[in-house]
Each structure stands twice: as C-alpha cells, then as structure tokens.
Amino acid sequence: MREHRYDFEMPHAAGRIWALFQDYDRWTDYAPMVKRVDVLWPGDEHHNGRLRRVIYKMPMGREGSALELVHDVEPGPAGGYGYTYTMISSAAGNDQTGRIHLEPLDPGRTRFEFEERYHLTKVPFRWFEGRIYSFINKKNEESMRAASQWLTDHPEYRPDLV
Numbered sequence: 442m443r444e445h446r447y448d449f450e451m452p453h454a455a456g457r458i459w460a461l462f463q464d465y466d467r468w469t470d471y472a473p474m475v476k477r478v479d480v481l482w483p484g485d486e487h488h489n490g491r492l493r494r495v496i497y498k499m500p501m502g503r504e505g506s507a508l509e510l511v512h513d514v515e516p517g518p519a520g521g522y523g524y525t526y527t528m529i530s531s532a533a534g535n536d537q538t539g540r541i542h543l544e545p546l547d548p549g550r551t552r553f554e555f556e557e558r559y560h561l562t563k564v565p566f567r568w569f570e571g572r573i574y575s576f577i578n579k580k581n582e583e584s585m586r587a588a589s590q591w592l593t594d595h596p597e598y599r600p601d602l603v
Contacts, residue, residue, distance in 0.1 A: 456602035459522040472584035
C-alpha cells in the first residue's frame with residue numbers, strides 16, 4: 442500500500458475553489474491530463490454518492506479511465522469543503538481512495554489538502570507501481586497548482602463566492 446499526501450496554500454476563497462472543482466466541464470482548462478469527466482450518477486444534493494468517470498491521457502498517446510465514487514462530502518463553509526473518493530477497479534483489491542479538503546484560512550486564502558492511497562496487485566502493473574504513481578502524483582500536483590492559477594487568471598469566475 443502506498444500513500445501520497447500534499448498540501449499548499451491557495452490565494453482564493455474556499456467556496457470559489459470548491460465551485461471550480463465541482464465544475465467538471467472546466468477540469469480540462471487546468472488539468473492537462475484530463476480529457477473529460479462524465480457524471481454517471483449525480484448523487485444527492487451535496488454530491489454524496491456521485492459516480493463519475495474520468496477519462497485521462499496516458500503516456501505514449503494512450504487513454505485511461507477511472508470510475509470514481511464520491512462520498513463523505515463536506516459541503517462547507519463551516520469546517521471547510523471536501524470529499525473522499527474511491528476509484529473502483531474492475532479487479533478486487535485494486536480499489537484506490539483519495540481525499541480532498543479545503544480549509545478556509547481567511548476570506549481570500551485556503552489550504553488545499555490532498556491524499557491518495559493505492560495498491561496495485563496485478564502483474565505487470567505492480568512491478569511499475571512506484572514509477573506509475575510518481576508520474577500520476579506529479580501530474581495531480583501540477584493540476585491543483587494550475588487550478589489556483591486558473592482562478593487567478595479568471596477573476597470573473599464565480600466572484601459571488603469571494
């Protein structure tokens with residue numbers, strides 16, 4: 442079992458970041474590996490139980506997909522915003538989990554926290570687990586920093602949440 446955690450401060454209101462993260466049509470604007478996100482089941486009013494398929498680019502022109510179940514949603518603003526997701530594998534034992542949390546520091550600053558746990562059991566992928574997830578982790582971090590930059594570059598996006 443491997444785990445990856447990171448956090449950093451974003452110079453934006455937590456509600457505005459949350460809105461961008463829920464706006465799946467915009468994921469491709471800041472996450473260059475994402476090709477699209479399909480919502481297969483919307484879940485409840487807070488997105489608990491949401492089932493989404495993320496289609497993403499892979500090295501050498503390949504394409505991959507992740508089926509993700511969103512749960513344990515923290516709809517904010519008191520206590521912050523966040524959710525846990527489970528990437529559902531077609532093979533038992535290969536499910537992965539992740540969590541995103543936005544902690545408001547003040548009206549214009551938010552701590553972004555991310556964690557993901559994974560364990561590949563299928564050969565040959567298991568042999569390359571470290572390299573595979575090193576690449577994915579790097580791209581995830583780049584995408585979250587790019588989301589912050591996208592909000593900086595687009596002050597017109599959800600100014601009602603500042």
